[in-house]
Amino acid sequence: MLAWSVVVSVLVMTVLSLLRVNVIIAILAAGLTAGLMTGASLTETLDLIIKGMGGQAEVALSYILLGAFAVTIAYSGITGILVQNLLKVMKGKRSILLLVIAGVASLSQNLVPIHIAFIPILIPPLLKLFNEMKIDRRGVATALTFGLKAPYLMIPAGFGLIFHKTIQDSMKENGAAVSVPEIAQAMLVPGLGMIVGLLIAVFITYRKPRDPKEVIHVDSETAEVAATEEKAEPFGFNHALTILAILFALGIQWYTGSMVLGALVGLVSMFVFRVVPFKRGDQVVSEGIGMMGTIAFVMLIASGFANVIQKTGAVNALVEQTSGQLGDNKMVIAFLLLVVGLVITMGIGSSFGTIPILAALYVPICMAVGFSPLATAALIGTAGALGDAGSPASDSTLGPTSGLNADGRHNHIWDTCVPTFIHYNIPLFVFGWVAAIIL
Structure with missing residues (x-):
């Protein structure tokens, strides 16, 4: 029962999310299911969830501050210049724009290691452009998730170096x-699978134009900021100061490694430079919370769920039970190990945090049946990445949703999680399985 609690709780989260139950309720229900199945009482499980929420407190706070920073950038008017120029250059070139977005997102992992910090700043101002070009936002979500994952899988620099060193x-x-x-x-082989998934999404699945959805749910003021009619205007001094504030924010985050400090410096700079009047301070913060508050709280609850399945020993039990039933067929073993990785990462929502757990299971088994060190590394890295794309609790899906739903026209589960799961987890699984056999 202990081992199965991980599987059942992940299924509960997935099914409820697909049924359009609010993702916070779905993750909370999954956490309670896992705790009760391991023998913990309801109050003990809730206590574990609450204590575990602190694990993502920094990220949640950074999301709120980045949301407020994004509002000040929109207020400056520089986004109008960006949108109008992109409309002229990219008109009718939907697939090219998606590839450009994937390329920009890829820079956030290695060259300028800011991870998801750029999304609330870059994407909301582009929503009007997406609407006018009739771009399928599911394609944008897959492009963003590609940039948040593929570079750190393949390139040992920035977050990629952290990922590879962890392995x-x-x-x-x-x-x-x-x-x-x-x-x-x-x-490289699993990473090639992600490239294949991106190309399928851009040139086949989401190639056709799609009319923007009706507003799903969003604060009226936030929607106005995110989707307001931008007017072209000459580049001025305030726009230069806005760019300077953005550079300050990126520089501070790069130097300190803190998204919170970066976002805070950028936000304060916009007021110090008088790009945004001081009297608008309360409104800016309120609109930032309206834009990013739900996503931030999802990350807190997801951290609490991960704490439940780890502290109750459910993950270790699943690992131990699986290791005793694998047999000695390499192809079967590789397949089952990747399935275990998918389930665990879907629940925890972090590929980096899953690696040490998986290595404890994978290395002894792989050594016993004759997998090479390269094949073992491919299995561990692929299994850690599996589930990160597609998990309702992962920042690789929460990040894209935070930007794309700023105007209330994007559903986290059906427009981000399902498309990224299909286009990345399936090829990752297949290419990772192949890598384990050929290396």
């Missing part, structure tokens, strides 16, 4: 030696 250290702790360049080599 290296976790394998070493369990008795297998492998270098970072070797891990990068092993992860």
Whole structure:
């Protein structure tokens, strides 16, 4: 029962989310299910959820501040210049724009390691452009998620270096030696699967024009900021100061590694430079919370759910039970190990946090049946990444939704999670399985 609690709770979260139950309620129900199945009482489970929420407090706060920063950028009018120029250059070139967005997002993992911080700033001002070009926002979501995942899988720099070092250290702790360049080599094959998924999404699945949805739910003031009719205007001094504030925010985050400090510096700069009047301070923060508050709280609840399945021993029980039933067929073992990785990462919502858990299971099994260190690294890296795309609790899906739903026209589950799950988890699984066999 302990081992199955992870599987059942993830299924509860997935089914409720697909039935359009609010994602916060779905994750909370999954956490309560996991706790009760492991023998904890209702109050003990709630206590674990509440204590675990602190694990994502910094990210949640940074989302709120980034939302407020995004509102000040929209107020400056620079987004009108951006939208009008993109309309002229990209008119009718939907697929090209999606590839450009994927490319920009990719920079956030390695060259300018700011992860999801750019999304609330870049995407809301572009929503009017997406509407006018009739771009399918599901395609934008897949492009953003590609940029948030594929670079760190394949390139050992920035967040990619952290990911590869985590694999290296976790394998070493369990008795297998492998270098970072070797891990990068092993992860090229799974990464190729993500590239295939992106190309399918851009040029096949979401190639056709799609009329924008009716407003789903959003604060009226936030919708006005996100989707207001932008007028072209000459580039002025305030626009230059806005760019300077953005550079300050990115620079501080890059130097300190803190999204909170970066967002705070950018927000304060906009008031100090008088781009936004001081009297609008309360309104800016309120609109930022309206834009990003739900996403921030989802991350807090998701962290609490992850705490339940880890602290109750449910994940370790699943790992131990699985390891005793694998047999000695390499193809079957690789398949089952990837399935376990998918389930665990879907629940925890973090590929980085899942790696040490998976390595404890994978390394002894892979060594016993004769997998090479490269094949073992490919299995661990792929299994850690599986589920990150498509999980309602992952920042790889929450980040894109935070920007795309600023005007209330984008559903987190059906417009972000389902498209990214289909286009990335399936090819990742197949290419990761192939890598384990051929390496």
